[in-house]
Amino acid sequence: MGDCCCKNREPDVFAYTPSSTQNTVQPEYRQRPTKVDPSLVDQLVLEMLTEAASRVDIDEESPVSLVKLHLIADKEEGWLQMITSMVNVIPIENPFGPTAMSVLLDACPLPSRETVIKITDIFGLSAERAELGEKNVRVDRNICIVLGSLAEKLVGPNSIAMLTERTLDYLYTFLVNQREACLCLFSLITLEKFAHTMENKIVIKNRLEKDDENPLLRLEKLADSEDYTWRQVGFCANWALDNLFMVEGRKLSYEMVDMSDINAILNCQDVSEYLQISPNGLEARCDSYSFESVRCTFQVDDGCWYYEATIVTPGVMQIGWATKNSHFLSDEGFGIGDDLYSISYDGCRELVWYNAKPTSITAVKPWQPGDVLGCLIDLTAREVIFSMNGKRLPTYNEIFDATKYGFFAAASFMAYQQCRFNFGREPFKYAPEDRLYATFNDFGILTDEQKKVMPRRLYLEQLRHSSVKEDSCTLCFDDTACCILEPCGHRGFCSVCTSMLRECPMCRGEILNIKREDI
């Protein structure tokens, strides 16, 4: 399960069933004084963080700490206190830190524009502050995360107001002085989030081009770095140069990358929207707060298959196997391992996930950057076996009750997570020794077109220019309309859409029969 906490946010931020708890807490909040003891807020934030890490059950109620923080943050002053506490106390090593911050920001209504903008003053953001960044990496990393989350939420005039010259100086300084990899990484991600607002994007792009050398061009060379934090910086810089801050004269990565010996990649047509995929299709990263998923291009139907994933970041990812029936409900926190048609291992929480239910693993330690997860599926013996750095975890076979074939390597990522896949192009680090297996790269076939990991914007551009036939289904515009609903007689729907209808989309009439038009 992806983002356990998000799924519990009171109860779902998008759902609108009236909640009775909101009424019961109301009187208490009216009497509460504006200023709360700062140490209490710190403590609540830390409690919230612990609860975030240990909760895996979707049906549990919201943590008490979260409910209390809601009440505090409902006042302008309280909201600022909560932000300050988050920035000060959330430890850098805790893989749930960024998630906890986003859950809190999401669950607490934003205060007035003046208050939001005030935080850039409260933290004294400036180039000078950034120069001292390595003295207090934690606080500055957390500031970057808070700014990024707000910039993402406030796309538009308020995001423009937050990106003052001093804020930009602050973020840009981390990017150019490159002293602390972690700050370089998070300042870059924050700039990307500010760039969701067009005006900011122009301002940031101008700044990047002001110096003799665009710092991103230097940073993207780190994409193959042995140091896993710098490697992330390289990945993000490369992505930003291809997708957001394009440089004149620089060819896009997908036009340059050598794909000659790559025959299986992460499928750019079978991925949730925010996931970022490297130009060679073998590394993926998520910087959004949804639980982003992807499947591989190669389908396995029989025999025994193996691949490896190198962990780049130690947080929550669910990596394993999925069929096409598995849904990517990224906004609800469901991903690989969260339905009947997929199974995954999450080495951060040490859980194997199947049908959204976790099984604890005690044989290995939580994964760290550089660790290698092995994923084996044996369709003859009906077994799925995960291994961490060669150490085998228990064998699973429940998934074969629902499905016998049609599996793909697949993975889901929480915010700020990244990993690299080896589908057999390189020698495996911990190849299975007890049975014969095949690799996707040996058997996969991709056309030149399929090997192109094009920036999303170019792909969308192509889609926009594709024409829609006159007889297209009026619901999906993908297939030909061929069905008439009876008895109401409404038409214009394809057979795929019709099969999903419960009532007529036009008149809400009951569907007693579906007649195919002669086409």
Place this chain on the structure above:
Amino acid sequence: MAALPRRIIKETQRLMQEPVPGISAVPSETNARYFHVLVTGPEDSPFEGGLFKLELFLPEDYPMSAPKVRFITKIYHPNIDRLGRICLDILKDKWSPALQIRTVLLSIQALLSAPNPDDPLANDVAELWKVNESEAIRNAKEWTRRYAMLN
């Protein structure tokens, strides 16, 4: 399956070419399913003069299921709760795949013009709206000034 239906591209194009008056809906540059929405408060409503930010997300099974929409800007309204969640039938059981992003946004705009305290989501707001409408409207205007105006 996670491929982007042409339907989303078509709707987006139309939204850009023939925008709904008083509403701007712009897809995120990197996520074609996520829209940044700005709605201006309708004239002659307590929300007049305000600019409200909303987020709209098209889930994987759109258009078979409804878009997910919520207010990011705080608003004092009986059918919108503290977290910006909206009580609107077409976003739940009255959704039909023949409806569109455009129709959803128009309905939300209409909801601002005509609050319905008999079908509340924010109970305390609805209560006040029923027993003392003029005070409720005063609050709504005050919140609009405080949270939804740029200056």
